[in-house]
Amino acid sequence: MRSVRFSVVTAAAAAAALTAVTGCAEKSDAKGGDAVAIKATDSACEVSAKEFPAGKVVFDVENKGSKVTEVYVLFPDDRIVTERENIGPGTKATITAEIKAGDYTVACKPGMKGDGIRTAVKATGKGAASAKRSPELDKAVAEYRKWVQEQADETLPKAKAFADAVKAGDLEGAKKLYAESRIGWERTEPVAESFGDIDPKVDVREDGLEDGQDPAKDWTGWHKLEKALWADKKIGDNEKKLADQLMTDLTDWQKRVGKAEITPTSMANGAKELLDEVASGKVTGEEERYSHTDLVDFKANVEGAQKAYELLKPVAAKNDPKLSAELDKQFAAMATLLDKYRADKTTYVFESYDKVGKDQRKELSDAVSALGEPLSHLAAAVAK
Known part of the structure; x- marks a missing residue:
């Protein structure tokens, strides 16, 4: 976001x-x-x-x-x-x-x-150009790059199903496909954001537009379609064009993501960025303000952060075992907490976030803080 x-x-x-x-x-x-x-x-x-x-x-x-x-x-x-x-x-x-x-x-x-x-x-x-990285870190970067590409590849057919439902005028069908179409993106968002120009096309909120931009013509992507489906409750010709544009932009992401600049520290910092995304948009309910599917994004962000951590863990645990132990503990606690909001742990069907009360949101926020603090030290641990 x-x-x-x-x-x-x-x-x-x-x-x-x-x-x-x-x-x-x-x-x-x-x-x-x-x-x-x-x-x-x-x-x-x-x-x-x-x-x-x-x-x-x-x-x-x-x-x-x-x-x-x-x-x-x-x-x-x-x-x-x-x-x-x-x-x-x-x-x-x-x-x-x-x-x-x-x-x-x-x-x-x-x-x-x-x-x-x-x-x-x-x-x-x-x-950095001449420094030799450990084989463990080279492996972590290679595996993460492969995983990021897989997430993009898996997102395209899910996004196409969503876009096709929009283009067919199927309001309820598009609603059901919306959140799932975003999971791969949310898991790997820092890599997409690193390009600078893709994220604003596909994932910007209306209040994130620059001063002087017109929401009627300058706002594109998932969240404009989200507003049309849940708030406006209609699909017109413009929404159908937006669905095509979303697929064009996501295909661009899929083609470019394999060329992203990725280092062990960018993986670690990206993991922290994903927790920041949760803190600033998902816990507050601002990210999915119309669909209230924030917990799906929340889970995907956490999964993306954990993937980066797990790949870096062999080096992080060696350099800072206490940090690694704390991260293991906090990731496990976060998974347990999020599981409270879904009936089936094998799916991404979560409780609508507008049904999550103030005290529950506070508990989620506290868990994000408890994980985000040690995660902010991961880059230093792998760079030792």
């Missing part, structure tokens, strides 16, 4: 970013092993090092503003290298990533809107 889309920075945004960073600390580069500090406020994104050695890079983020923020490290074409969402006011976060030599942009997004306040940075030297 990427709430916004990245685009080329406008002249005004670039000027604002330049103004915002003029007050940055004078330190311009970091030595090997030093963390790069990022101080985010409502009007600035201060990066302590404009140059740092390529390889394992640790970003220490502090949100000193009054709004929830997100921090991204972006390739020049706006593909995502690494990110951390939902950093609350007065809180800190640490992001560990493998970064090759080259030019990048750090973007802070107060309020989680727009292109963000941007700062150009550079990774120098050989670093």
Whole structure:
């Protein structure tokens, strides 16, 4: 549920970013092993090092503003290298990533809107490009890449069944197929989001559109069809066109996903991102506000995070056995809790989320926090 889309920075945004960073600390580069500090406020994104050695890079983020923020490290074409969402006011976060030599942009997004306040940075030297990974981590990356492709391949026929029902004008049939068509996407969403342009086409919510975009013509994807099916309760010619467009965009995802930049730390950070997705959209009921199928997405997000963890576990358990033990415990607790909301553990038929009460939502939220905290340390464990 990427709430916004990245685009080329406008002249005004670039000027604002330049103004915002003029007050940055004078330190311009970091030595090997030093963390790069990022101080985010409502009007600035201060990066302590404009140059740092390529390889394992640790970003220490502090949100000193009054709004929830997100921090991204972006390739020049706006593909995502690494990110951390939902950093609350007065809180800190640490992001560990493998970064090759080259030019990048750090973007802070107060309020989680727009292109963000941007700062150009550079990774120098050989670093990650020349570092030899352990065979265990190479295997984890290869297996994860294979699994992500399988999820995309398995999603296409399910999405086609949903799209065909829409095009046939079968309102109830489309409703029944909607949630299942999204499972593979939700399991692997951080990989899709890394491209920058696919997620806004297929999974954006109406309130996630950029300022100036018209929901009537600029909003596409699953959630616009969700609104038509449950809120508007009608399928017209426009919805049928949207179904075709959804298949076009998902086919693009299927073809490109195998070429995604994947590293052990991106797998670990992606697992944390999936828990952030749960915290920001599923627990609150915002993601599937019309269909109330949030628990299906919730389960798929958790499964995606657990898959990444299980593949990285041989190294994580060796480097940080206490962390691995805690993650095992919390993933098991989460599975048990979610099972309370489905009658058959072999299917994805969950209780409608509008029937889940305040106390139950609090219990789910607490479980997400209990899992998300140790999961935030997984990248550091596999990068040791």
